[in-house]
Amino acid sequence: xxxxxxxxxxxxxxxxxxxxxxxxxxxxxxxxxxxxxxxxxxxxxxxxxxxxxxxxxxxxxxxxxxxxxxxxxxxxxxxxxxxxxxxxxxxxxxxxxxxxxxxxxxxxxxxxxxxxxxxxxxxxxxxxxxxxxxxxxxxxxxxxxxxxxxxxxxxxxxxxxxxxxxxxxxxxxxxxxxxxxxxxxxxxxxxxxxxxxxxxxxxxxxxxxxxxxxxxxxxxxxxxxxxxxxxxxxxxxxxxxxxxxxxxxxxxxxxxxxxxxxxxxxxxxxxxxxxxxxxxxxxxxxxxxxxxxxxxxxxxxxxxxxxxxxxxxxxxxxxxxxxxxx
Numbered sequence: 325x326x327x328x329x330x331x332x333x334x335x336x337x338x339x340x341x342x343x344x345x346x347x348x349x350x351x352x353x354x355x356x357x358x359x360x361x362x363x364x365x366x367x368x369x370x371x372x373x374x375x376x377x378x379x380x381x382x383x384x385x386x387x388x389x390x391x392x393x394x395x396x397x398x399x400x401x402x403x404x405x406x407x408x409x410x411x412x413x414x415x416x417x418x419x420x421x422x423x424x425x426x427x428x429x430x431x432x433x434x435x436x437x438x439x440x441x442x443x444x445x446x447x448x449x450x451x452x453x454x455x456x457x458x459x460x461x462x463x464x465x466x467x468x469x470x471x472x473x474x475x476x477x478x479x480x481x482x483x484x485x486x487x488x489x490x491x492x493x494x495x496x497x498x499x500x501x502x503x504x505x506x507x508x509x510x511x512x513x514x515x516x517x518x519x520x521x522x523x524x525x526x527x528x529x530x531x532x533x534x535x536x537x538x539x540x541x542x543x544x545x546x547x548x549x550x551x552x553x554x555x556x557x558x559x560x561x562x563x564x565x566x567x568x569x570x571x572x573x574x575x576x577x578x579x580x581x582x583x584x585x586x587x588x589x590x591x592x593x594x595x596x597x598x599x600x601x602x603x604x605x606x607x608x609x610x611x612x613x614x615x616x617x618x619x620x621x622x623x624x625x626x627x628x629x630x631x632x633x634x635x636x637x638x639x640x641x642x643x644x645x646x647x648x649x650x
Contacts, residue, residue, distance in 0.1 A: 409437060422445070435526065477571055484546070487575065499526070513550055574592070
């Protein structure tokens with residue numbers, strides 16, 4: 325049986341056997357196999373090399389964002405891509421009894437179906453929200469509260485801007501709240517939504533904010549707009565507030581955190597995330613049945629320590645750490 329060596333390098337996670345080298349979400353694609361889990365900028369390689377294994381959606385979204393991934397393939401022998409439920413096209417990868425989650429969410433949200441966790445011997449999991457304080461409400465509860473808030477503001481003639489990450493959160497918000505109208509989009513989100521619709525994602529149409537402003541449509545209040553997350557100091561937000569009296573509602577897993585000031589960036593905030601919360605992460609690890617767990621991205625030490633209290637062999641995967649498994 326082959327022995328696989330797993331270590332964190334300056335270029336990202338490297339898995340090596342006698343037969344192959346596999347980089348997981350590398351900073352730069354190298355010779356060998358390079359797995360790219362999804363198209364958020366912190367997971368895209370800045371240089372090409374070797375073979376890049378990723379979904380067609382990730383490849384096209386990356387191209388839209390200015391990253392051209394050469395030598396791209398959607399499948400390889402002995403590698404199984406598994407929907408991670410994070411954003412459109414996001415995948416985890418299972419090979420050699422190792423499962424790498426990439427960024428992952430096991431909850432259904434709009435058009436996104438939560439990940440199903442495969443059995444494995446070795447699990448490499450993100451733990452962005454790997455502290456007990458991160459407990460997210462059900463999406464249906466968030467929908468109810470936000471719809472009530474929008475209704476209250478609309479009743480006063482106040483326009484509403486829903487704010488979330490341009491890729492992922494914005495499309496979820498479009499599907500959850502796109503029934504309100506008139507519906508407008510920040511230009512960057514309209515472009516991303518159009519690409520999602522190309523892949524069959526059912527999103528309501530709307531007008532880009534520049535065109536709506538040029539046509540004087542924003543003067544006819546109330547309306548709803550979906551825009552990228554930005555601070556209250558941004559030129560765009562200041563203009564929408566001062567000129568149209570818009571109220572901002574932000575969406576993020578950090579929204580109610582005691583450790584981050586996210587909630588002060590918008591008038592209202594709700595904890596809607598494209599990642600697992602703490603209990604989801606625990607459930608993920610248990611369902612995998614992994615004999616060895618490596619934690620990456622987030623509260624790696626705290627989450628690994630909690631897993632060890634549960635009797636699970638876990639440790640952070642940090643640079644200079646090294647382990648073998650068969």
